[in-house]
Amino acid sequence: MSHKVFDVIIVGGGPSGASCAIKLADANLKVALLEKALFPRDKTCGDALSVDVVNQVKILSPVLEQQFAEMSNKIASYGVKIVAPNQKHVDIPFIHKGNKSFGYISPRLDFDNLLFQHAKALPTIDTFENCTVTKVATNSSGVTVDTNLGSFSAKLVIGADGAHSVVQKHLGDIQVEKDHYCAGLRVYYENVASFHEENFIELHYFNEILPGYLWVFPLAGNKANVGIGVLSSVVSKHKLNLKDVLQKLINNHPHLKERFKDARPLETVKGYGLPLGSKKRNISGERFLLTGDAAALIDPFTGEGIANAIRSGRVAADHAIRCFEQQQFSAAFNKAYDKEIYRRMWGELKISRLLQQLVRYPWAFNFAVKRAQESKYIQQFLIDALSNIEKKKKILFKPGFYLSMLFR
Incomplete structure (x- = not known):
């Protein structure tokens, strides 16, 4: 089989990998972007694009910003509705610098494809789809990535291949810890009733799944993204069947069943795992960097990971450029990447971990929402x-x- 030589190999074409490639496009480096799927491809997710995601897209590229603005299959969301275990709720509008702001809700099928196709169109990026990585190994002179399309070698590999990262598995040391990992389900519906007139996303907290929540997010075309995310430790402790829990809440809970009485699922329930950023990990080493979900950078309170994925892809690209400028690829040199990632993100991740811990207690959550109403x-x-x-x-x-x- 063939062997291809590059300066940098990015494994994974999702938001962190595509963003990293976009940032490296003008760095005078030979960059390979390897993706196991063929875009457009689905990604099991809540589909909410926060205000921060929109800002990250702007930073990446003015052209990409315009392409995103023209993307049709999205709707603006102007706030969030938080429903406490006692079913009292508070509506929180998005405000930025004193002005009304908004994020979007768009299927990852479309948003991820937008980023990937933008990266693919760049003349200095070589993309390889349907490319399944089977092995990643380093040596004194570089890194070798074996795939179904042949082998690739480079000076540096960037693992942007998600929660089940092959790069992390072969080179890293991040372990699945149930108290820092979330199990999630998603199903698309049509005809869900009674959304907020400004398309607020909804987070519903129930006693049996705290500190997790059930979400209901409106989508374009009278559709909705409905799902549930629960800490793996809670799932294990209470032996929860999340599919059953989700369906029972939708079908039987007084505040949901009327809204879903005419609703119809558009797919079978999809499951996925979320490595939460509720503790610091080693996210680099000899000749490798990890980004996005592969680096476990998902917000432990909200479950949002797209903004940090894009941000980490940008930081990884900047660090990769410094690696080549100084011809340094060692684990010790790459520790600067870890420090920069956590300098930018740890403050918010730590607070989100605190909030996650606080909402374990229904009485405290009920009280907080009551006070927010008053x-x-x-x-x-x-x-x-x-x-x-x-x-x-x-x-x-x-x-x-x-x-x-x-x-x-």
């Missing part, structure tokens, strides 16, 4: 928390905030 101060905090990480840090770690929860 207090403009708490409502403003929640708005700020969704748009301003620095403000969220300052408020959450101030004892006075918790006093205000009681008395304001």
Whole structure:
């Protein structure tokens, strides 16, 4: 079989891999982007694209920003509805810098394809679809990647191949830990009733799945993305059959069954795993970097991972360029990548872990939502928390905030 030589090999063409390739396109490096599927391909996900995702797309490329603006199969979402275990809820609009803001909801089939096709069209990026990686190995002179299309070699490999990363499996040391891993299900529906007029995404928290939640996200064309995400430790402890839990809640819960009485599933239930960014890991080593889900950078509270995937792809590209500038590919040199990733992301991931721990307790969650309904101060905090990480840090770690929860 053939053997191809590159400077950088990116394994995985999802948001982190495609973003990394886009950032490397002008670096005067030979870059191979290997993808096991043929795009467009589905990705089991909630399909919500946060305000941060939109901003990351803008940073990547003005052309890509315009292509995203013209992408038809998406709808704008102007906020989130959080439903506590006692079924009281609070609506939180998206506000950015004092102005009304919005994210989008779009099937990953379309969004991921947009990023991949943009990367594929770049003349300095060689893409290989239907390319299944079977082995990744390093040696003193480089890294070798064996695939069904032949072998590839390079100075550096970037693992952007998701939760079940082959690069991580062969070169890394990240273990599946049930308290830092989430099990999820998704099913597309049509004719789900009674969405917010501004397409708020919905997070429904129930006692039996805390700190997880059931989500209902509106989509274009009278469709909806419906799913459930629960910590693997909770699934194991209570021996939950998530498919049964999801269907029972949809069919029987008073606040859901009326909305779903005329709804029809458009597919069988799809399952997936989410490696959560609730602890720091080693995400690089000798001649390799990990990005996105392969680096376990998913928000432990919301389950959102797309923005951090794109961001980590950008950071990985910047670090790769420095590797070649200094001809340094060692584990020690690549530790700078880990430091930069966590410098940018750990503050928010740590707070999300704290919030995840807090919502384990139904009484606390019910109380917090009740206070949010009553207090403009708490409502403003929640708005700020969704748009301003620095403000969220300052408020959450101030004892006075918790006093205000009681008395304001």
